[in-house]
Amino acid sequence: xxTAQATADQVERIIAARSKTKIVRLLIFVVVLxxxxxxxxxxIVDDTDWARxxxxxxxxxxxxxxxxxxxxLVPNLWQPALETIMVATLGTLLGVVVCIPAIWFGALNITPxxxxxxxxxxxxxxxxxxxxxxxxxxxxxxxxxxxxxxxVLAIAVRSxxxxxxxxxxxxxxxxxxxxxxxRAVGGSEFQVFIYAILPQVLPVMVGVIVFEWEINIRRSSIxxxxxxxxxxxxxxxxxxxxxxxGVTTVILAILVLILFGEMVSxxxxxxxx
Amino acid sequence: xxxxxxxxxxxxxxxxxxxxxxxxxxxxxxxxxKSTLIRCINRLVEPxxxxxxxxxxxxxxxxxxxxxxxxRGIGMIFQEFNLVNRxxxxxxxxxxxxxxxxxxxxxxxxxxxxxxxxxxxxxDRVGLSDHVDKRADELSGGQRQRVGIARALMQDPKLLLxxxxxxxxxxxxxxxxMALIMEIAKxxxxxxxxxxxxxxxxxxxxxxxxxxxxxxxxxxxxxxxxNTKKLDEIYAMEVL
Amino acid sequence: xxxxxxxxxxSDTKPAPPREWRRFKFPESLYRWGGVxxxxxxxxxxxxxxxxxxxxxxxxxxxxxxxxxxxxxxxxIDYVLEPxxxxxxxxxxxxxxxxxxFGMLMAVPLGWFGSYNMTPSRRFVYPVARLxxxxxxxxxxxxWAILFVTILGFGMMAGVLxxxxxxxxxxxxxxxxxxxxxxxxxxxxLRATGASELNVMAYAVxxxxxxxxxxxxxxxxxxxxxxxxxxxxxxxxxMGWYLKRNILQIETYxxxxxxxxxxxxxxxxEGISAWARARVAKAK
Numbered sequence: 001x002x003t004a005q006a007t008a009d010q011v012e013r014i015i016a017a018r019s020k021t022k023i024v025r026l027l028i029f030v031v032v033l034x035x036x037x038x039x040x041x042x043x044i045v046d047d048t049d050w051a052r053x054x055x056x057x058x059x060x061x062x063x064x065x066x067x068x069x070x071x072x073l074v075p076n077l078w079q080p081a082l083e084t085i086m087v088a089t090l091g092t093l094l095g096v097v098v099c100i101p102a103i104w105f106g107a108l109n110i111t112p113x114x115x116x117x118x119x120x121x122x123x124x125x126x127x128x129x130x131x132x133x134x135x136x137x138x139x140x141x142x143x144x145x146x147x148x149x150x151x152v153l154a155i156a157v158r159s160x161x162x163x164x165x166x167x168x169x170x171x172x173x174x175x176x177x178x179x180x181x182x183r184a185v186g187g188s189e190f191q192v193f194i195y196a197i198l199p200q201v202l203p204v205m206v207g208v209i210v211f212e213w214e215i216n217i218r219r220s221s222i223x224x225x226x227x228x229x230x231x232x233x234x235x236x237x238x239x240x241x242x243x244x245x246g247v248t249t250v251i252l253a254i255l256v257l258i259l260f261g262e263m264v265s266x267x268x269x270x271x272x273x
Numbered sequence: 274x275x276x277x278x279x280x281x282x283x284x285x286x287x288x289x290x291x292x293x294x295x296x297x298x299x300x301x302x303x304x305x306x307k308s309t310l311i312r313c314i315n316r317l318v319e320p321x322x323x324x325x326x327x328x329x330x331x332x333x334x335x336x337x338x339x340x341x342x343x344x345r346g347i348g349m350i351f352q353e354f355n356l357v358n359r360x361x362x363x364x365x366x367x368x369x370x371x372x373x374x375x376x377x378x379x380x381x382x383x384x385x386x387x388x389x390x391x392x393x394x395x396x397d398r399v400g401l402s403d404h405v406d407k408r409a410d411e412l413s414g415g416q417r418q419r420v421g422i423a424r425a426l427m428q429d430p431k432l433l434l435x436x437x438x439x440x441x442x443x444x445x446x447x448x449x450x451m452a453l454i455m456e457i458a459k460x461x462x463x464x465x466x467x468x469x470x471x472x473x474x475x476x477x478x479x480x481x482x483x484x485x486x487x488x489x490x491x492x493x494x495x496x497x498x499x500n501t502k503k504l505d506e507i508y509a510m511e512v513l
Numbered sequence: 514x515x516x517x518x519x520x521x522x523x524s525d526t527k528p529a530p531p532r533e534w535r536r537f538k539f540p541e542s543l544y545r546w547g548g549v550x551x552x553x554x555x556x557x558x559x560x561x562x563x564x565x566x567x568x569x570x571x572x573x574x575x576x577x578x579x580x581x582x583x584x585x586x587x588x589x590i591d592y593v594l595e596p597x598x599x600x601x602x603x604x605x606x607x608x609x610x611x612x613x614x615f616g617m618l619m620a621v622p623l624g625w626f627g628s629y630n631m632t633p634s635r636r637f638v639y640p641v642a643r644l645x646x647x648x649x650x651x652x653x654x655x656x657w658a659i660l661f662v663t664i665l666g667f668g669m670m671a672g673v674l675x676x677x678x679x680x681x682x683x684x685x686x687x688x689x690x691x692x693x694x695x696x697x698x699x700x701x702x703l704r705a706t707g708a709s710e711l712n713v714m715a716y717a718v719x720x721x722x723x724x725x726x727x728x729x730x731x732x733x734x735x736x737x738x739x740x741x742x743x744x745x746x747x748x749x750x751x752m753g754w755y756l757k758r759n760i761l762q763i764e765t766y767x768x769x770x771x772x773x774x775x776x777x778x779x780x781x782x783e784g785i786s787a788w789a790r791a792r793v794a795k796a797k
Contacts, residue, residue: 036614039607043669047604047750052666062664086559093556130779132743134655135772138760143577148563149570181355181421184315185428186345186372191379195368199359222653229563239659251656258651271545363534382536389534405534 068245069252070238077234077253084230084257087148088220091155092213098156099164106168121164129161133219137226151228155219159212163205170204171197207269214258214265221254231257287490289483296458296465298475298496301485302508307468310485311436314466315347316340328431345372348425348463350454352437354417358410362401362420365409366392369427388427395423399453415446422454426461433458435467439474447471451478472504588770598755598771602778605751608672609741613734615673616680620646621726623681624688631692631700631718633710646689650682658744669750676737676744684733688726695721727793735786742775 053059105111106121136154144150178196187195224232231254238246287310291297299307312318314325316332325332327343335343348369356365367384378384384392396402399419404412409420418438425433435454439447455478458465469475475482475496482499484492484507491507492499536542560567592598626632626642657678661671699717708716745753752771759767 036611039611043604043607043611043750044673047668048670049666049668059664066660083563086555086563089556090559090563090565126780126783127776130739130783131772131776132739134743134746135756135775138756139772143580144566144570149565152563152565175358177351177353177355178357180317181349181351181357181424182368182371184317184344184347184349184434185369185424186341186343186347187368187379188341188371188376190376191371194376194380195360195371196357199357203359218651218653222655225655225659235656239663244663247660251652254653254656255648255651268548393534406538 065244066248068248070243070246070249073234073238073246073249074253077231077250080224080229080231080234081253081257083148084220084224084232084254085217085261087151087223087228087230088155088213088216088261091152091220092159092209092216094152094156095159095163095212096209099160099167102160102164103167103171106164107171109172109174121168125161125165127161128157128159128164131158133158133223134226137223137228141227146227148229151220151223151230154223154228155216158219159216162212163208166208167201167205170201174200203272206272210265210268210272214261217261218254218258221257287483287485287488289490289493291464291466293464294459294462295481296455296479297467297481297483298479299466299468299483299485300470300472300475300507301491303470304487305485306488307470307485308436311434311466311468314432314434315344315349341372345428346431347434348428348430348432349434349436350418350421350425350438352440354414354421354441356409356417356420356424359408361406361408362396362412363389363392363405365420366396366423366427369424372428392423392427395426398426398457399423414442415450418442418446418450419453422450422457426457430461430463433463433465433467435465435469437468437470439469439471447474448477454478584765585769587766588773589764589766590770590773592767593770593774598752598774601745601752601755602774604669605741605745605753605778606738608669608676608744608751609738610734611673612676612741613680613730613737615677616737617684617730617733619677620681620684620688623685624692625714625718627685627689628692630695630697631714642685643689646682646685648682649678650686652678652682654679654740654744655747658747658749662748667748667750672741672744672749672751675749676741679740680733680737683736684729687729687733688722691722691725691729692718724793728790731786731789731793735782738782739779742779 102121102124104121105117106125108114108118111117111121133154136157137150140150140153144153174197178200179192182192182196220228220230220232222232222235224230224234225236227233231250235247235250235254238244238250287306299310301307309318313320314327314332316335320333323333327347330343332340332343357368360368364382367382367388368379370384370388371379374384374388393402393405396405399422401416401419401423404416409417412420418441421438433454438454439450442450451474454465454467457463465479467475467479469479476499480496481494482492482496483490484499484503486507486509492503559565623642623646626638627646629635629639632639632642654675657675658671661674665671665674695718699721700713703713703717741751743753743756745751745755746757748754752775756768756771756775759771
């Protein structure tokens with residue numbers, strides 16, 4: 001009888017404990033929900049010009065304006081599309097060049113003077129990733145003028161963060177065993193680098209570069225909005241002339257371009273790894 | 274060759290001589306310093322004191338260029354094969370010549386015709402002719418170790434250092450590999466220093482044994498003189 | 514001494530191995546080097562085609578340095594400490610977490626439907642879910658912002674919606690990948706007991722992915738914040754609007770102050786995100 005009572009007590013206790021956590025969770029949930037509602041009210045509800053939006057029907061009408069493809073625009077899209085890919089490619093490559101010091105400083109096992117150089121590298125990587133490509137583009141347009149160069153530079157600087165971080169990590173994860181073997185064979189440090197280190201790091205690096213190239217196509221397509229040419233510029237013009245089906249057409253072209261980039265990226269990365 | 278060294282207190286005054294057709298086994302419990310001993314010989318680990326004399330050369334006095342020259346004459350075979358996994362068998366075997374060729378040859382892989390045909394015959398000798406262009410990580414453990422042996426052979430070695438060459442292999446393959454090494458050592462008349470933890474393999478393939486325990490040499494003599502009692506002494510720590 | 518010699522079987526009985534070996538293998542090497550050559554040609558052509566002023570590129574560093582020194586330094590920090598601007602910063606933060614929140618709420622079912630192993634229907638639901646996620650991801654957040662501003666007018670609603678779409682794409686893909694990586698054992702077990710698919714998700718899948726999802730959530734908010742700082746440029750609310758205004762008015766010192774504030778805030782957000790993700794990973 002004693003054990004039955006003990007078990008019943010245990011059960012009671014467990015239920016009580018679970019209820020308590022449930023109540024706490026519920027409270028947290030309610031608080032969060034309240035905060036969200038408050039945010040929604042202060043941002044969306046108060047800030048929006050409801051009169052201008054009108055009814056749901058009006059909104060649907062607005063959306064409807066976008067439906068349709070402006071076929072006459074399509075022949076004029078090849079050149080900007082080519083420009084977009086070119087800017088993305090050049091930007092990625094330039095980014096790789098700029099990466100090299102960041103990679104050297106950013107890998108703990110090869111950085112020359114860890115207390116100083118490693119933080120510098122990490123700062124470079126973080127800055128590169130934290131600042132939006134539009135901001136970089138604006139900066140470079142101010143520095144070198146409108147045109148493709150600004151776009152290339154913006155993309156280059158933006159790519160440094162990811163490529164450098166992944167490559168530095170690959171270097172930090174190096175397998176020391178082939179390194180030992182090439183040293184034992186009598187190889188010079190240079191040969192150790194070429195034969196034992198490079199074959200481990202290069203595939204990772206190339207894979208990362210191609211991955212970033214694909215993302216850069218997406219970025220390059222909108223940099224035209226701030227003056228860097230390519231499809232972004234066409235988008236901008238179509239928007240300014242209120243040619244909404246044209247806008248849709250350009251967006252679709254961008255999607256096609258990104259799809260193309262993804263396919264190339266997929267096949268190249270498969271071949272490398 | 275006379276040798277006596279102390280690392281960071283890993284090896285305490287070990288000294289022995291190796292003759293030209295010896296196949297030495299270095300045995301002992303884990304942590305006895307076997308691996309350190311092997312690595313001191315080609316200075317992958319720097320001994321703090323002592324003397325290593327190889328064919329009349331004082332190893333510890335060499336500068337880095339001379340050391341490279343020395344290393345290219347010493348073939349080393351590793352427990353975990355230490356191959357460059359992404360590269361082909363052919364490229365891994367060719368890397369054995371890196372001590373003999375210039376930097377540019379290595380960079381652009383411009384090995385000479387002689388090197389390539391030597392590589393092919395070495396691969397033939399270890400039985401891997403069918404796998405020449407496969408990536409190293411496509412091979413089984415035994416095959417990879419044979420690539421390691423081939424690489425060592427490419428160096429035209431005057432000495433073979435083996436660091437637990439069979440620890441990553443299953444028993445049957447282990448015997449094949451040890452037999453292959455023994456045959457090759459006899460063929461090319463090269464002395465072998467083999468760090469091994471499988472005493473049976475040691476007794477079977479080697480003609481001399483060094484027993485290490487805790488950095489101290491407990492036994493140094495021909496295999497015929499080894500018996501269970503002496504083994505127990507060497508491995509006493511392991512039981513505890 | 515007993516010696517067992519294992520026979521190296523191949524060498525004796527097979528025909529003599531080829532003495533010839535070439536490094537250039539047809540056709541794989543052709544594809545490889547052909548591809549590299551093609552890429553190089555494309556790059557050179559690009560530089561010419563785009564009229565990239567190489568001289569301007571090399572002079573750039575001097576020019577940029579001078580530009581920054583003249584017109585962007587010192588940044589007018591007082592401007593960014595004004596209450597209006599700070600209010601917009603606060604708005605930006607709110608937009609970012611609302612966008613991330615709504616985006617993730619919708620990304621969870623999308624991730625579920627878009628995961629090959631747990632999707633209710635591989636023929637219909639899976640492709641649709643994948644398509645939706647990929648489209649949301651492919652369209653750049655600034656395009657979303659512009660679209661929503663065009664339809665709904667200026668203001669934060671457009672911004673939040675744009676960020677939501679962005680997060681749906683971003684988190685949706687990551688969630689789907691995470692679900693695809695789970696151990697199917699508990700799922701099988703629960704299905705065998707006859708539990709409904711929703712219960713299977715709740716009891717077998719969710720506990721496995723909970724930690725990873727939290728990490729993804731924090732990461733998504735971090736990335737959303739970066740985008741949120743900029744959507745205002747196109748009228749979608751937040752501090753980006755001040756950026757645009759001051760660029761148009763060529764108030765360069767204010768622009769640099771705003772850029773500094775953006776950098777500082779993003780760095781703080783990144784710090785918080787890294788700390789939170791480390792905590793979550795440890796608490797596993």
